[in-house]
Amino acid sequence: MADIGRVIRAPQARPWLTLVALLRAVIVLAALLIWQALSASGLFYRDVVPSLSQIAAALVKLLSAGGFYWNLWVTIDEIAFALVIGGLAGVLVGLIIGGNKFIAKAFEPYLYYLGPTPKIIFFPVMIMWFGVDAGPKIAMGAVSCFFPIALNVAAGMLQIDQVLIKVGESFRANAWQMALKIYLPAMRHPVINGLRLGLGVALIGTLLAETKLSNRGIGYLVISAYNAFDMPQLYAILIMLFVLAIGANVLVTYFGGLDEIKQK
Numbered sequence: 195m196a197d198i199g200r201v202i203r204a205p206q207a208r209p210w211l212t213l214v215a216l217l218r219a220v221i222v223l224a225a226l227l228i229w230q231a232l233s234a235s236g237l238f239y240r241d242v243v244p245s246l247s248q249i250a251a252a253l254v255k256l257l258s259a260g261g262f263y264w265n266l267w268v269t270i271d272e273i274a275f276a277l278v279i280g281g282l283a284g285v286l287v288g289l290i291i292g293g294n295k296f297i298a299k300a301f302e303p304y305l306y307y308l309g310p311t312p313k314i315i316f317f318p319v320m321i322m323w324f325g326v327d328a329g330p331k332i333a334m335g336a337v338s339c340f341f342p343i344a345l346n347v348a349a350g351m352l353q354i355d356q357v358l359i360k361v362g363e364s365f366r367a368n369a370w371q372m373a374l375k376i377y378l379p380a381m382r383h384p385v386i387n388g389l390r391l392g393l394g395v396a397l398i399g400t401l402l403a404e405t406k407l408s409n410r411g412i413g414y415l416v417i418s419a420y421n422a423f424d425m426p427q428l429y430a431i432l433i434m435l436f437v438l439a440i441g442a443n444v445l446v447t448y449f450g451g452l453d454e455i456k457q458k
Contacts, residue, residue, distance in 0.1 A: 244426045252426035253433060262415070266434070269400065269412040272328055273442075276335025276396045281389060283336070284343030288388075289373055291344070292351025302348065309341035313399055317406060331403040331411070338399030339392030346391065350384025351377065389446050397439055412438075 226246060232238065233245045241248075256262050291298045291305070313334060320330035320337075354377065362376040378385065404413025412435060419428040 241423070241425045244429065248426040249429045249433070252424075252430040256427065256430045256434065262434075265411050265415055266438075268328075268410050269404065270438075272331045272404075272411065273335055273393075273396055273400050275328075275332045276400055277339055277389075277393060279332065280336035280339035280396060281343055281392055284340045284388065284392065285347050285378075285385065287340075288344040288347025289351065289377060292348040293377070298348070305341060305345055305348070309345060313338045314402055314406075317403060320403075321407065326407055331400050331408065334403040335396040335400035339396035342391035342395060343385075343388040346384045346388030347381070350381030350388075353384070354380045386446065390443055393442055393446060394439065397435075397442075401435070 229243065230246050233243045244252075287305075291302055316337060317330065317334055320333045324330045324333055358376050358380055359372075362372050367375065401411075401413040401416070404411040405417040408414045412431065416428065416431050419425075419431060
């Protein structure tokens with residue numbers, strides 16, 4: 195029995211020592227080596243593929259410049275507003291469509307048809323409606339994230355155990371109480387997945403709008419570096435965008451799993 199107890203209480207292997215983590219590290223290292231080899235090969239036009247040292251120097255220069263953080267905050271602010279507006283609208287529409295079969299048959303096809311539509315085609319209209327300041331960028335991000343969130347919430351509604359719905363109805367819960375106490379807690383995972391997808395497309399939509407019409411924000415820095423053909427600076431900005439996207443994704447996943455952690 196003692197041996198069994200030792201086996202049960204044996205510490206689990208550390209995640210960074212697993213084969214999956216090792217494979218990920220090898221992939222990253224291989225990508226860096228290939229990049230450096232392409233940079234030294236001379237196959238590309240001047241500085242199209244700068245060396246890793248040039249990118250690292252540009253990254254240090256970017257992070258030491260105060261203007262970068264101001265532009266970063268502008269973009270984060272626009273993405274946050276877009277995600278709140280598009281996310282709340284998506285959750286509301288998803289609840290309505292998923293909770294009513296008649297409305298689902300009437301309106302769900304429009305979500306599927308309009309969802310894959312490139313949202314950039316609406317940008318000129320957004321400029322006319324909201325001007326040339328932050329409004330059209332926020333609108334672009336909100337429209338982009340609305341569809342994946344609405345579709346995930348509507349699909350999540352169909353997966354809710356009918357027993358939970360009948361329990362809420364037996365307590366005569368109104369629509370607001372059903373949404374907060376029954377629907378949203380029961381479909382936490384579809385909502386979180388929708389938010390992760392929505393965050394990604396909101397980031398893309400907002401940055402795309404900034405590259406088209408803006409004098410501030412990360413998208414503006416990207417297009418400025420491109421116009422100046424400052425490729426190390428451009429890649430440094432892209433690296434920071436990757437870090438921003440990964441960090442935001444981790445936060446969404448973490449807060450979405452807080453309930454499970456508390457239960458354990």
